[in-house]
Amino acid sequence: MSINIKLEVFEGPFELLFHLIEKDKIDIYDIPIAKITAQYINYIKMMQSLDIDLASEFLVMAATLLEIKSKMLLPKTSKEDEVQEEDPREDLVKKLLEYKAYKDISAILKQKLMENEKALCKDSSLADEIIDSFALPDRLSIEILMDKFKELMNKKQSHKDLENNRIYRDNITVEDKMVEVLKALSLEKTVYFDDLIMECINKLEAIITFLAILELIKQRRIYVEQTNNFDKIIVRRR
Amino acid sequence: MDIKKIKAAIECMLFVSGDPVSLKDLSAALAIDQSTLKKIINQLIDDYKDITRGIKIVEINNSYQLCSKTELYEFVEKLLKPKAKIGLSQASLETLSIIAYKQPVTKSVIDSIRGVKSDACIARLLEKDMIKEVGRMDGPGRPILYGTTNTFLRLFGLKNINELPPIKDLF
Amino acid sequence: MDIKKIKAAIECMLFVSGDPVSLKDLSAALAIDQSTLKKIINQLIDDYKDITRGIKIVEINNSYQLCSKTELYEFVEKLLKPKAKIGLSQASLETLSIIAYKQPVTKSVIDSIRGVKSDACIARLLEKDMIKEVGRMDGPGRPILYGTTNTFLRLFGLKNINELPPIKDLF
Numbered sequence: 331m332s333i334n335i336k337l338e339v340f341e342g343p344f345e346l347l348f349h350l351i352e353k354d355k356i357d358i359y360d361i362p363i364a365k366i367t368a369q370y371i372n373y374i375k376m377m378q379s380l381d382i383d384l385a386s387e388f389l390v391m392a393a394t395l396l397e398i399k400s401k402m403l404l405p406k407t408s409k410e411d412e413v414q415e416e417d418p419r420e421d422l423v424k425k426l427l428e429y430k431a432y433k434d435i436s437a438i439l440k441q442k443l444m445e446n447e448k449a450l451c452k453d454s455s456l457a458d459e460i461i462d463s464f465a466l467p468d469r470l471s472i473e474i475l476m477d478k479f480k481e482l483m484n485k486k487q488s489h490k491d492l493e494n495n496r497i498y499r500d501n502i503t504v505e506d507k508m509v510e511v512l513k514a515l516s517l518e519k520t521v522y523f524d525d526l527i528m529e530c531i532n533k534l535e536a537i538i539t540f541l542a543i544l545e546l547i548k549q550r551r552i553y554v555e556q557t558n559n560f561d562k563i564i565v566r567r568r
Numbered sequence: 569m570d571i572k573k574i575k576a577a578i579e580c581m582l583f584v585s586g587d588p589v590s591l592k593d594l595s596a597a598l599a600i601d602q603s604t605l606k607k608i609i610n611q612l613i614d615d616y617k618d619i620t621r622g623i624k625i626v627e628i629n630n631s632y633q634l635c636s637k638t639e640l641y642e643f644v645e646k647l648l649k650p651k652a653k654i655g656l657s658q659a660s661l662e663t664l665s666i667i668a669y670k671q672p673v674t675k676s677v678i679d680s681i682r683g684v685k686s687d688a689c690i691a692r693l694l695e696k697d698m699i700k701e702v703g704r705m706d707g708p709g710r711p712i713l714y715g716t717t718n719t720f721l722r723l724f725g726l727k728n729i730n731e732l733p734p735i736k737d738l739f
Numbered sequence: 740m741d742i743k744k745i746k747a748a749i750e751c752m753l754f755v756s757g758d759p760v761s762l763k764d765l766s767a768a769l770a771i772d773q774s775t776l777k778k779i780i781n782q783l784i785d786d787y788k789d790i791t792r793g794i795k796i797v798e799i800n801n802s803y804q805l806c807s808k809t810e811l812y813e814f815v816e817k818l819l820k821p822k823a824k825i826g827l828s829q830a831s832l833e834t835l836s837i838i839a840y841k842q843p844v845t846k847s848v849i850d851s852i853r854g855v856k857s858d859a860c861i862a863r864l865l866e867k868d869m870i871k872e873v874g875r876m877d878g879p880g881r882p883i884l885y886g887t888t889n890t891f892l893r894l895f896g897l898k899n900i901n902e903l904p905p906i907k908d909l910f
Contacts, residue, residue, distance in 0.1 A: 341659050342684030387684050428681055431736045435669070436661040438733050439724060443661075446725035447654045448641035449626070450755045451633055454586035455859060456807075458828035461819050462863040466826040472895045474825060476904045479836035482852055483906075520879055525848055528841060561877045572791045580793030580811040581818045589818065597817040620743045620786070622751030640751040646768040647752045647760065 343391030344429040346373060351426075358426060361419055363402055367395040398422060507535075507542035515552065515567040523554065523563035574598060574605075575612050579634075588631035588718055628721045629728050654696065654723060663689035664698055668720070669735055672702045672713035690714065698723070745769060745776075746783050750805075759802035834860040835869055839891070839903060843873045843884035861885065869894075 340346040350369050351358060371392055377384055401418035514521050526543070530536040543565065546552045556563045569577075577598060582589055591609075595602045609625065609632060616624045626635050636644060656664065663686045666678050678686045693699040702715035716729065726732065748769060753760055762780075766773045780796065780803060787795045797806050807815060827835065834857045837849050849857045864870045873886035887900065897903065 342682055344683040385684060391683070425681075425683075429683065432662055432665045432669070432681060435733065435735050436658070436665040439665055439668070440656075440661055442724045442726075443654060443656070445638060447723050448638040449624070449635040449722075449725075450641075450644060451635045451722070452583070452586045452754060452757055455757075456583075457585050457587070457819060458830050458859070459863070460584065460815060461823040461826070461828040462831050462860075462867070464820065464823055464826040466867065466894060467824070468894075469896060470825055470894045472897065472904060474832065475836045475839055475895065476906065478832050479840050480906060482833055482836065522845075522876065522878065524876075525845070525851075528844070528848055529851060557877070564878050570790075575791045576793040576808065577811050577814040578793065579791075580807045581814055583794050583805070584807050584815045585818065593818060593821075596821070597814050615791070619741075620746045620750075622747040622749065623754050634754070636751045636755050637747065640748050643748040643752050643768050644755045647764060648756065 342385070343388050344426060345433075346370065346388070347391070347426060348430065348433075358423060361423065363395065363399050363419060367392075367399050370395055394422065504538055504541045504545060507538050508546055511539070511542055511546060511565070512551065512567070515565065520564050520566045523565055526565065569598070569600075571608060574600065574608055575615070578609060578612060578632075582625065582632060582634045586634075588628050588633040588722075590631045592630075594632070626722060626725075627727045628718050631718070633722065635722070656692075656696075656698075657689075659684075659686075660689045660692055664693055664716075664720070667693070667699050667714050668716050668729070668732055671715035671729075673715075674705055674711040674713055676711065678714075740769070740771070742779060745771065745779055746786070749780060749783060749803075753796065753803060753805045757805075759799050759804040761802045763801075765803070828860075830855075830857075831860045831863055835864055835887075835891075838864075838870050838885050839887050839900075840906065842886035842900070844886075845876060845882040845884060847882065849885075 338349065340349065347366070347370065350356075350366055350373075351361065354365075356362065356366070374384065374388055374392055377388075398418045511521075511526065514526070523543070526539055527536050530539055543552070543554070547554060550568060552565055552567055554563055554565050578594065581594065581597060591602050591606060594609075595605050598605065600608075613625045613627075615621075622637055622640055623634050624637050625632050659682075662682055663678055666681050667673055670677065675686060675690060678690070690699070694701075697717055697719040699714050699720065700717050701712050703713045704710040705713055720726075721728065749765065752765065752768060762773050762777060765780075766776050769776065771779075780798075784796050784798075786792075793808055793811055794805050795808050796803050825832070830853075833853055834849055837852050838844055841848065846857060846861060849861070861870070868888055868890040870885050870891065871888050872883050874884045875881045876884055892899065
């Protein structure tokens with residue numbers, strides 16, 4: 331007998347909390363924290379028992395909920411204190427409301443996108459063609475070319491950093507590079523070793539690329555060949 | 569110059585350019601002052617509403633661009649086969665909403681509002697030219713500040729950022 | 740379908756396509772027989788002759804394409820000239836800068852750095868004698884390697900390629 335479990339996947343802890351709040355039609359300004367905490371932790375336990383990777387953010391939220399719960403259990407010392415003391419739930423509620431505002435607006439924006447993305451424009455290649463047909467001046471400044479190249483390489487660098495989930499100062503890892511090399515090989519059966527190196531932004535990245543290729547060869551996930559001495563080295567996927 | 573010819577010249581320039589053209593550049597090319605030109609362009613925008621026309625002019629940040637009419641999308645779809653739609657996930661849409669309303673904004677602010685890391689979403693939005701780096705914040709690490717692009721405005725049918733639907737006032 | 744809407748749909752499809760579209764493809768997308776459609780397109784071609792229009796439909800081998808009107812070229816030139824003081828589009832300038840610094844280099848490396856196809860730019864740079872084929876890479880496909888020309892050196896005032904200004908942190 332098979333059991334069907336319908337499990338909703340939540341992007342983050344706020345989304346999960348909102349699901350729990352909406353499910354029980356709870357007043358967001360007066361969240362029964364003990365009940366919600368229990369439900370939240372149950373959900374996390376279920377995910378863990380199913381071996382689903384949980385983002386650390388979910389655990390941070392569980393800790394936050396427990397902290398609020400314990401604060402609310404503390405006896406109030408006097409009536410005056412009660413007036414001054416702020417509700418331990420206040421911060422959480424504020425954050426939940428802010429998140430909800432953006433979640434709601436994203437639904438409205440989605441609607442707008444669905445309507446307007448059907449309006450297509452024309453690419454600008456015709457203008458490029460006309461501009462390129464103009465005569466070149468007698469003398470051009472080399473700085474234009476250098477600036478353009480720098481701009482391109484910087485743009486590429488920052489995109490790469492984001493794709494790899496790294497802060498821009500952090501160094502690229504061999505593991506990152508292995509994934510990149512495999513990705514390149516998933517698009518084309520072979521790539522040139524030279525191309526992999528030439529695309530690197532700096533020496534460090536080139537060295538890491540080299541290490542990643544060695545590691546992939548060791549793991550027998552790629553192989554490398556060279557027909558003759560001094561020929562271009564070809565990297566192939568297995 | 570005859571107003572009819574001005575209209576033709578505007579259409580011609582917008583067609584060739586493909587990209588949005590600023591009122592300023594149009595005004596320089598036509599040697600007509602910007603406020604007169606703006607009136608003519610608004611007339612032209614009305615002319616395009618005619619049922620026999622398949623294209624329209626959209627205004628984005630004081631620039632103008634030719635686009636196909638949305639209501640004729642079905643024909644484009646039949647002709648050019650299903651071209652991939654923009655396709656933004658819920659997570660990317662949330663990230664984009666936060667950037668749209670809070671720009672210029674850093675990744676850590678976005679992360680804190682969403683309660684999760686937004687790196688992948690930001691990378692996708694950059695790739696789709698919906699957002700761009702608009703500078704760096706002073707202070708440690710000099711984090712990147714993000715803002716929306718003209719592509720974002722066009723795809724969401726907004727003339728400028730002030731046309732965003734009002735968000736609930738919470739704070 | 741109403742003839743007015745058909746005209747709008749034709750304009751819309753030709754605009755989005757950019758390239759010539761065959762009568763056959765248009766007829767399939769509109770579900771109208773080719774001979775009826777041809778009559779409507781001919782009417783549309785006449786409509787475009789109106790003085791307020793800046794574009795026209797040209798027929799090439801039973802295919803149709805939208806083009807800007809030649810008599811309005813002066814405005815296109817006035818619009819684009821200031822943007823292109825150096826006689827190169829942004830796209831071609833990008834391509835040229837990569838070839839200058841990374842030569843000899845294959846098209847696939849250029850494409851990967853720019854993130855878009857560079858075929859048209861390479862063709863136009865070859866035409867302007869700014870770049871040339873300098874050989875082929877060994878291995879499958881034997882892709883063409885590009886490098887800069889003497890014309891390039893002369894225009895940028897360089898004696899040889901080693902005089903390119905060095906870029907820090909790159910090699």
